Amino acid sequence: MLQTEGLTVRFGGHVAVDRVSCTFAPGTLTAIVGPNGAGKTTYFNLISGQIRATSGRVRLNGQDLTPWGAAQRTRAGLGRAFQLTNLFPRLTVLENVRLAVQARAGEGLNLWHLWSDRRDLLVRAREILAAVALADKQHVAAAALPHGDQRKLEVAILMALEPQVFMFDEPTAGMSVDDVPVILNLIRALKADKTKTILLVEHKMDVVRELADRIVVLHNGQLVADGEPDTVIASPVVQRAYLGQDVEVEP
Numbered sequence: 001m002l003q004t005e006g007l008t009v010r011f012g013g014h015v016a017v018d019r020v021s022c023t024f025a026p027g028t029l030t031a032i033v034g035p036n037g038a039g040k041t042t043y044f045n046l047i048s049g050q051i052r053a054t055s056g057r058v059r060l061n062g063q064d065l066t067p068w069g070a071a072q073r074t075r076a077g078l079g080r081a082f083q084l085t086n087l088f089p090r091l092t093v094l095e096n097v098r099l100a101v102q103a104r105a106g107e108g109l110n111l112w113h114l115w116s117d118r119r120d121l122l123v124r125a126r127e128i129l130a131a132v133a134l135a136d137k138q139h140v141a142a143a144a145l146p147h148g149d150q151r152k153l154e155v156a157i158l159m160a161l162e163p164q165v166f167m168f169d170e171p172t173a174g175m176s177v178d179d180v181p182v183i184l185n186l187i188r189a190l191k192a193d194k195t196k197t198i199l200l201v202e203h204k205m206d207v208v209r210e211l212a213d214r215i216v217v218l219h220n221g222q223l224v225a226d227g228e229p230d231t232v233i234a235s236p237v238v239q240r241a242y243l244g245q246d247v248e249v250e251p
């Protein structure tokens, strides 16, 4: 169970995320939608610990993570698709995934263990690469991958870490038409597991409609709608937000 309580961040005079309180339960995929600049990515950054809140709290299973940095939150089970800066650019695709599998298996993110004889870890890494359709690129250096493949590698590493909470921020952005279904299938499979808490920021409403159990709408940093997809999509607040008109929110 992931919770945010009154989560707020100000950048100068601008309140990018404004008192957002929300609970995300295991077995549920929640789509977070809203117009450009609504605060979706900033909300993710506050949850994953990339930026610190001005006020409010983030809890996972009741534990207050608010004072913790991103790495500690990852260890606690909050998983966000890694940015390439968190990867080892000169190591191959397989080595990067293998390291994440090792970290999950409790051997730590230790390069000296990379060639240990834990064959099971290597097998698991190869399975994950097959699932994200990167098996044929396993020996390519991470930094040499085209953008779409780098996004797939980020998802592969996230899968390898087996977090309790999966956070996807526009996971298919910049991907080829062939790769989009690969990633959507993976998210479907995670959802079918029914034990994971999945958060998805996504602009494509057809994807949201198909995958979401619940939709949360942010507008000007505030949570303005929350509920079942059909109800939320039909609500005047969403219709107005997507038509670009002003939405009335709390002062």
Ligand SMILES: Nc1ncnc2c1ncn2[C@@H]1O[C@H](COP(=O)(O)OP(=O)(O)OP(=O)(O)O)[C@@H](O)[C@H]1O
Pocket (backbone or CB within 6 Å): 011, 014, 016, 034, 035, 036, 037, 038, 039, 040, 041, 042, 043
């Ligand atoms: N580090 C920062 N410093 C100053 N302002 C910021 C910072 N990060 C985000 N903002 C501002 O906060 C607001 C919310 O941005 P955010 O990227 O979270 O929106 P978003 O809903 O993810 O938008 P998009 O759909 O375009 O990705 C924007 O007005 C943005 O300019």
